[in-house]
Amino acid sequence: MRLPTLLLSIAALTAAFPNTPFKTSKRNVVDSTGANFTYIGVNWPGAADVMIPEGLQYQSIASIVSKIKSLKMNVVRLTFAIEMIDDIKDNGGDVTIQKAFTKALGASKGETVWQQVVKNNPGFNTSTTRIQAFDAVAAELAKQEIYVHLDNHMSKGAWCCGGGDGNTWFGDTYFNADKWKRGLQYMADHGKQWPNLISIGLRNELRKPDKAGSSLAYNWQTWYTQVTSAADLVNAANPDIILFLSGLDYDTTLSPIPGAGDLGGGKKFQLSSFKYANKLALELHNYQNSATSCDSMKSGLYNNGFKALDASAANQMPVILTEFGFSQTDSSYNGVYASCLRKIIPEWDAGWTVWVLAGSYYIRSGTQDFEEAWGLLKHDWSGWRSSAAIAGLQAMIDASLK
Template sequence: MTGFSFPLRCACLARFIFRCALVLAPLAAFFWPASASAATPAFPLHTSGQYIVDNNGVRVHLNAFNWYGSESTDFAVEGLAAQPLNSIVATIKGLGFNAVRLLWSNQMVETNPVVGNYALAANTNLEGEHALTIFDTVVNALTSAGIMVILDNHMSNAGWCCSTTDNNELWYNSSYPEANWIADWQAMATRYQSNPMVIGADLRNEPRSPATWGGSASTDWHAAAERGGNAVLTINPHLLVFAEGVNYAGDLSGVANLPVQLNVANQLVYEAHDYGFWYSSSSLTSYSTYVNDITPKWGYLVTGSNPQPLWIGEFGTCNSADTCDSSNSSADLGYWFSIFSSYVRDNNLDWSYWAINGTTESGNAGGFGTVEGYGVLNTSWSGSALPSLTSRLQSMMAPGSSNFSLIPGGTAVTLAPGGSGSATVAIVPENGFTGTVNLACTVTPPTGAIDAPACSIPSTETVSSTSAVNATVTISTTGAVARNAPAPRPLCNPSRRTGGAILACLGLIIGNFARRGRKSLQIVLMFLLVALPLAACGSGGAGGGGTTPPTGGTSAGNYVVTVTGTASGLNAVTSQIVVVVN
């Protein structure tokens, strides 16, 4: 024991710790950024129940994006002609994404061509390099930034996907048979085995007709997924294996009776894709119709009695207007996107948005370098193309606080004056919300409207599970009122008998005054000017009464019903319903 007193020793120790902190804090900030270290899982990953977890059993939520180009005839990710690779990665990281689905083709792996300089204009240091070298560089840049990588075998032949006639419908074709598919997968697994942030193998993109789940060996994607998945796991047993459904990854119904069985447990994740253009405006009319549609296809893997790990590997919407990501009309992609994003938050799903690209690849629509109409990034690859879309995606990044959303029916309510109708608003719980939601509604009329509709809604609804609760809004209008008009006052209304008497008297008078001279005859004629109309009037009856056009009632036009929901401790949530009065 030294001769220092206890308080003095504490003071010296405190000064020493403080000085160390001054020196080490900048170094720590440089080598271990707070945001990256907080989000970095303990690798390797596996599944537990319906979730992906790290080596410590902590949930890992994939907020991913698709980055395409390497699977195409450009043989490199798009964007390298617009910005330096590290700038693109920093922009993506800054938006909050933590994973990427990185596409490749069998043709790229087997031919490994030199990438054209046109695709590398902003990365001249990569000019003259082969496709796989550039792919390595991209993977390293992403994982160094803390972005996990899922490798996706997107195509056999290099090109833009997808159709039922592109010769890439199955996991193999005549140019790249199954043996090549498996060998290429094992080569990719070997190539990135030492990088723990390369976390998964998406075995094949969107198997489609004639692909089946079971059945004939030549089309049985289920059996092929088992063979391919086991081949990958023999190289790296720590990779997550993503198995997509058939019918463009929209159908995993076969899993219920024929699940994928791999030789390594807790590494399988099922994958579904979903797009707004798969639904017609007439079929997607509410949150409930959406849930009813997807539940037998893949939703049952989330909400059923035996939930399984599920990743939404592709979904996307347009980036040209705010109605792309949020709308109350089923005619807009934003209506589907509002429903989809609420479903994702409600069930805390992992996902990957299509696509991060600001511009497209060769072979797609407008060709290399043209605008990507579903892209998160702008055409210069320097920021968001549509801020509201980016914000919506960020709201889906877990973990989030418990909340709820209001999803109206997707079609307008059409009424005639005097009529009434109803609409449904779904209260969708998000991130585990339960409790009482207070509801109210108001009507906003168009300018100059008369007798606006009235609305009513239950004052409260209770959410007690992850299922949405429907509230009914009743809308009523005022009818037009028909008003009787008073009968017109006749100019005259003598009887026929009176008219005849007048004429008889006139005859006598004329005869009498004709004998008295010319002046008297003039007086008689003036009298006739007055008397004859009276006689003529006496030949008819009085005019009848009538009705005027209807007055009052709700005027024609488009009215907006705003539904507001509130709950304890949360901000108010609103939703709108359009009412058309004809």
């Protein structure tokens, strides 16, 4: 074989999608060829009352995915609720999406929205279930060569997050820790049929309940016990995917983890103690929209977890900013907060997924067809809400791709 032909063959091989499974290597996520992968993506909610990915009453899955692809994003953080798995395991099986709309929106409005969903997505029918809707989204993302990062957003399907929503902490009203672990296992195993599933977030925005109600103390010791036991089970269910560990206080801090600090009672997080150490990553959220100093933001992010990217960290690991965002209806895209993240996250070569794709929600906190001013897309998901904000985001994408 001549050299040019050989080089072309190698290039074709290494460029193949999906090049899974992925793993971690110190601060990096790498694919099966050893090439570094940076998460550059968006959040697509699917954990609210209906418990299917949002927006399907307005657009086809293919149309929505094509918009994500047009920005050169490479991953979607797809959220789900444990309640969906509880129904499958405990309540007679998964609910059809037709019934899910009726339950969440009422008989009349639910049927109307269901008919709109089917019109846009004719592959769905009266027997299509919620998990099959997730399958359809994952399949289209794979078709357009975009990866899936699953995220357990809530236990009970609803809008997230607040201190009084019953989903805050292990043992809270709706947060049954055993069912949570079972749900994670189920989704990790189910996701084996998705060739583009590369990772899963174990829990979104752990937070202190407004009122005492959990039998488990809100501290790092409880975090360690619950998160590591869940990680063991999920890794056993699907050893190919990377597990994202989130922190406390709405996932704004992982401060003791990079330096293997004391979690209480002499317990420390030691990456080297995990048999699947190359399948663990950290995630953080940041919503400092009122920030006035980028230097202060940078210092805070670093100390709250991003120092794990450094070779000097006792636990050097990838850190991904899985949520940040701002209004798409004003000049927030040009403010200190957005401009700072646009600068420092690519400089750190850290992955990210912006909140949020959704221009509207089926229902949010009791309001149907809720307008999402932070949504990258317009209310009807037909196009970008703000061309200026998207231009700023595109600059962040391009910087991260470099």
